[in-house]
Amino acid sequence: MLRMGKLTDYGIVLMSYIAEHRSKQHSAHMLSDAVHMPLPTVRKILKVLSAGGLLTSERGAQGGYILSGDPADISVAQIITAIEGPIALTECVSSASQCDQETHCAVQTNWNQINNAVFHALDEVKLADMLTPTLSAARPVQFYPPSYRAKAVSLQDGDQHE
């Protein structure tokens, strides 16, 4: 659930790499090699990240990208937002209640709370935190009780989900 696009993960990997080598400027080409992702995809992501203000670009020969700010100030939420757009778990919440269900949906207002909580969780993790191989708390691994998974049943036909 709550699937985040693969491109976003790539984006975070890229940002992490750039943060780890802040001194240099990085071209899409170099990054593609360094992180082993297809060049066109890397370009696309970098472009968006730049447009989002997280990276500063320099055009022309010898151009490339550098971090716009300090890794300690850039949050995962920011990166995700830049790549996937504003955080909105449901359709309804995004555009100020244009949902036709709205009238019958007592839940609506409460979603804001939830979005809020999720956003905070993601906003407190800074890029700098991602660099340290594994933070203090050594690998929490199972973040949901195994029973959840056991019971999980697919909505789709063929099924997958893991």
Next chain:
Amino acid sequence: MLRMGKLTDYGIVLMSYIAEHRSKQHSAHMLSDAVHMPLPTVRKILKVLSAGGLLTSERGAQGGYILSGDPADISVAQIITAIEGPIALTECVSSASQCDQETHCAVQTNWNQINNAVFHALDEVKLADMLTPTLSAARPVQFYPPSYRAKAVSLQDGDQHE
């Protein structure tokens, strides 16, 4: 970002409705009318919710669904998990590191932390909380600074995201 399927929202609405009328047993038909959703879709969701153990079903004429537990014990995270499968923001994290990037991806381990945080945020909101029209904190509305949205740029062509 972090789009959650529309069906999941429906699922939560359904659970909320059932929780609000715990006394009675509800058939898919009745619920479809009450919440104004297409009947087949309602059936599908209820089935999954039942398979997930959140609803208890009774077959045959006069059958229907009731809540399996107390609304105060059922979390939003449980509902989401039941409908969409285990919480895993990235592809990589889901199946214990089968990602080919993995070797180059220093970020990987830290994702668990993030997933953990998000899951907790969602697990602390119980179904009972969703029933109270608006909890104490009156509408937090803007859960991310407007600047985020202003800067947001799409990955896709036509663009939308809101």
Next chain:
DNA sequence: TTAAATGATACTATAATGGTATCAATTAGG
């Protein structure tokens, strides 16, 4: 026996996503 209900599968159309290609604009360096 019938009708009302859930359970299980299978299918289809639409949309989202990931990925690729193409050309324009910019700039350093010979």
Next chain:
DNA sequence: CCTAATTGATACCATTATAGTATCATTTAA
């Protein structure tokens, strides 16, 4: 100036995921 290296912007396609629908089997109250 000219060329090569680089980002910026669009447009496109293929694959997949999603939402939605249809169909039949199974159970059970009346």
